[in-house]
Each structure stands twice: as C-alpha cells, then as structure tokens.
Amino acid sequence: MAAKKMNAFYAQSGGVTAVINASACGVIETARKHKDKIGKVYAGRNGIIGALTEDLIDTSKESTKAVAGLRTTPSGAFGSCRFKLKSLEANKREYERLIEVFKAHNIGYFFYNGGGDSADTCYKVSQLSETLGYPVQAIHVPKTVDNDLPITDNCPGFGSVAKYIAVSTLEATFDVRSMCATSTKVFVLEVMGRHAGWIAAAGAMASTKDCELPIVVLFPEVLFDQKKFLAKVNGLVKKFGYCTVVVSEGCHYPDGKFLAEQGTRDAFGHAQLGGAAPVVANMVKDALGYKFHWGVADYLQRAARHIASKSDVDQAYAMGKAAVEFALKGHNSVMPTVERVSNAPYKWKVGMAPLSKVANVEKMMPKNFITADGFGITEKCRQYLAPLMKGEDYPSYKDGLPQYVTLKNVAVPKKLSKFDL
Structure with missing residues (x-):
C-alpha cells in the first residue's frame, strides 16, 4: 500500500x-x-x-x-x-x-x-x-467498445458506439428504402466485435414498434449459416423491397474461421479482421442478384463524440x-x-x-438477448440497450x-x- x-x-x-x-x-x-x-x-x-x-x-x-x-x-x-x-x-x-x-x-x-x-x-x-x-x-x-468485460453491467465506451451504430443503421436504412425501387436493395454495415455481438445488436435498435425496418444482424455468438442467412435476406426483400444487414467483424463459420479473417495477427496475437461487409454483400449478389452497397464503421464508430x-x-x-x-x-x-x-x-x-x-x-451476449432465428434481438435485449444509448x-x-x-x-x-x- x-x-x-x-x-x-x-x-x-x-x-x-x-x-x-x-x-x-x-x-x-x-x-x-x-x-x-x-x-x-x-x-x-x-x-x-x-x-x-x-x-x-x-x-x-x-x-x-x-x-x-x-x-x-x-x-x-x-x-x-x-x-x-x-x-x-x-x-x-x-x-x-x-x-x-x-x-x-x-x-x-x-x-x-x-x-x-x-x-x-x-x-x-x-x-x-x-x-x-x-x-x-x-x-x-x-x-x-466491445462491452465484453465481466461483472460490470456495461463498459464505458459501449453506450456511445451503440448509439452511433443504431443511428447510422437507421439513417442508412432510410436511404436504401428510398432507392430500392430502381437501385440498391441491400445495404451491409460492418461493425466491431470480435467475439461478442453487443455492437451489432445495437443496429437492431433502429427498428422500433413505431417504425419497423427490415434489419438482419449477424452475431459472433451465432454460427454463420449461409443458406439460412440468404433465405432471411431474400424473404425481407420480397416483403419490404429492401433490407439492411449489420454484420459483426467476428462473425464466423461453424469451423471457427472468421468471414473477415485476413490471415494476419495484431499486436496481441489476435486474428486481424476486416472485410466482413464485402464478403457478405457479394454473397448476397452472387446468390440473389440484388444490387448492394456496403460500409465499414471502423474508427468512425468509436470516435463519434x-x-x-x-x-x-x-x-x-x-x-x-x-x-x-x-x-x-x-x-x-x-x-x-x-x-x-x-x-x-x-x-x-x-x-x-x-x-x-x-x-x-470475456462477457458474451446472453442467449435470451438473441431471437430464436439468430438474426435479431429480443425485448429483453432492447430493455438492456436502450438506457445505455439515452441522453x-x-x-x-x-x-x-x-x-x-x-x-x-x-x-x-x-x-x-x-x-x-
């Protein structure tokens, strides 16, 4: 002492x-x-x-x-x-x-x-x-920003990222909605989150009871199933005419390989990630033929004071x-x-x-925060996230x-x- x-x-x-x-x-x-x-x-x-x-x-x-x-x-x-x-x-x-x-x-x-x-x-x-x-x-x-420290209810840095991603998803979805008749039908936004999908979950907050929006979330906690994912996107586009996909950089296949893995390592020895958005966007185009745009929030999400x-x-x-x-x-x-x-x-x-x-x-998202189909968030998750984004x-x-x-x-x-x- x-x-x-x-x-x-x-x-x-x-x-x-x-x-x-x-x-x-x-x-x-x-x-x-x-x-x-x-x-x-x-x-x-x-x-x-x-x-x-x-x-x-x-x-x-x-x-x-x-x-x-x-x-x-x-x-x-x-x-x-x-x-x-x-x-x-x-x-x-x-x-x-x-x-x-x-x-x-x-x-x-x-x-x-x-x-x-x-x-x-x-x-x-x-x-x-x-x-x-x-x-x-x-x-x-x-x-x-990953919100993955244990014991604490949430981590400083996360609430602001969650707010930024929710707002960005909302605004981008309005954009693609306005263009879907003759142009873009699918927008893909890549967010941070290696093992925990807290940030990606925030994207789903853009859809509310007052304004339902077709949003698909890809979590690290849910093994990526390409066939199931494409069916989900196709169904939403058929219903709404468009959809937005929020993909966590840590989204991975059942064998553990990241969608965005580059084959390099960072200073901590972690797999260097980056590029999940174009992978997912091109997957949609190749399988469904929909015109797309994609973006990577990257430093913007964590610097948005x-x-x-x-x-x-x-x-x-x-x-x-x-x-x-x-x-x-x-x-x-x-x-x-x-x-x-x-x-x-x-x-x-x-x-x-x-x-x-x-x-x-590491604290992952609880199973009861993710919907049964693996592509959205539950009401319990909304109740957790909403106060962290307020004010x-x-x-x-x-x-x-x-x-x-x-x-x-x-x-x-x-x-x-x-x-x-």
Whole structure:
C-alpha cells in the first residue's frame, strides 16, 4: 500500500473510445482534489509503453480548463497502445523495468484504463509489484467498445458506439428504402466485435414498434449459416423491397474461421479482421442478384463524440473518479463497475470487482438477448440497450465543428537509462 504521499501513473490502452478521455478527466480532477494524499498524476505516453520507456507526461502542466475539456474530447489524449505484458516468468525484465520507473518517480498508484488485456496487465502488476519489492496499488479503469468485460453491467465506451451504430443503421436504412425501387436493395454495415455481438445488436435498435425496418444482424455468438442467412435476406426483400444487414467483424463459420479473417495477427496475437461487409454483400449478389452497397464503421464508430450517449459519458467519468477514491481507501487489484439498479427509470451505481475475476474473462451476449432465428434481438435485449444509448452530451461547437482539446503533454525529465522494448 502507498503509505506516504506518492505520485500516480495513468495510462490508456487498446482501441480508444469516444469517452475514454472522460475517464482520464475523472482520474485527474479527483486526484487534484486530494493533493494532500496524491502528488502529481503522470500519464504514460502511448499507454504502458510510456512507463517502460520512461516517457511520462506531467498532467500538472495542464490547466483546469484543459483537463475539464477532456470530458468532451474523443480518442486517447495521451496516446494508447496494443501491448500486453507477458507473465513474470516469460519476461521478468519488463516488470523490473516498470518498478524501476515507478521507484524513480515516486509512483505508488497505477490506474490503467482499458479492456480485457489491460485488466490482465493491471492484475499482474498488482500481484507482482510486492514480490519485486515495491508495492503499487493497481486499479483498472474499465473501457471497451466491445462491452465484453465481466461483472460490470456495461463498459464505458459501449453506450456511445451503440448509439452511433443504431443511428447510422437507421439513417442508412432510410436511404436504401428510398432507392430500392430502381437501385440498391441491400445495404451491409460492418461493425466491431470480435467475439461478442453487443455492437451489432445495437443496429437492431433502429427498428422500433413505431417504425419497423427490415434489419438482419449477424452475431459472433451465432454460427454463420449461409443458406439460412440468404433465405432471411431474400424473404425481407420480397416483403419490404429492401433490407439492411449489420454484420459483426467476428462473425464466423461453424469451423471457427472468421468471414473477415485476413490471415494476419495484431499486436496481441489476435486474428486481424476486416472485410466482413464485402464478403457478405457479394454473397448476397452472387446468390440473389440484388444490387448492394456496403460500409465499414471502423474508427468512425468509436470516435463519434459528437453523438455520444450521456449515460456513457457520465459512467466513464464516474469510473475514473471511483478508481482514485478506491485507491485512497486502500483498495488494490480491483476495478470499479457499473451496477444497474433499475431500467425504468434507469438508475445505476458504482460497484467494485476484484481483478482476479476480471482478467482474461470475456462477457458474451446472453442467449435470451438473441431471437430464436439468430438474426435479431429480443425485448429483453432492447430493455438492456436502450438506457445505455439515452441522453445527449454535446461538445461545444465553433463554425460548425466540435471543439476538442489537444493537451500540451509536457514530458517529465528522465532519470534512468534507455530501455529497448
């Protein structure tokens, strides 16, 4: 435990979101309110890599206004990375370096803002820092558009992506509806989601009781059946004259092969995905002859701060704030969570989960959230998703563009020798 006034280290990990900076804002503003217990907050430039290379950013050099501006700014203000620490046995050198850097800069608090892989890193640091002779309080700050962290009701970053995809699906479907008589009959939208179909599910929210739209969703949780899928699309086009397909990048065949697999791997060792939309669109054209268009939401879905969900922004900030408060209460190796109290009205509170039960665990969509035919969402899923998408929290605008913050990111003077990754 941090027995004296010590500095804190904060870093962002993995794919960024529209609201990860709101969590950063929560961490920094809360730490500044406790200057009697926490010294400076140092941020890692490009995530945990900043700690390993001693490339630290002094957030005390940022004005109160600039830090507050993080709440309405998308992406990662300090830079992120895809870098997963191996086990102590596999790479003791990296852990020793982390502790060396923390020691040199009097860092006793470690706040790591990310998804499943960063939860694993945070857990390892919390477990091994004491073994290496320098105990560090490690708190994981949840973030992932994939919404696949366990225990927490939902993950900051997801609500805004869900809202963006629901709106995009709605607007694109209106577009194809207007053109279907003489032109496009099928539009395919590819969204993120390697193993969990939460984002794809949000596309189905575009169809409501007041405005029924023909939307087909392809989930990673449902094995892809080409014959069944084509029959579904054909039936909807026959009935409505058009349809929209929302396909998760993680949609795969019964043998486990992704529709979008490229045969390459990312920095975490995951199969590199991308291209499910054209695969599905051409499948429709070849089998049914329908004219199509397709699009890939890609970075647009996770960077769309202009249409962020207020619920999401509030929860992202609350997770950062709670992380600091947990540390000050002496907690270690934990993650603040969102606990849903009720749906109508929507109420939630901050909870806490041990990292031992979070690291390396993925939360998939429950079977009762997916319709029996495997191509849509149930009412239970709608009740879960709707509150996460509600509310607006617009940034300020100037000349038609949102005003986002770019920090100075002043480097902390180095004290140690160079470290090669």
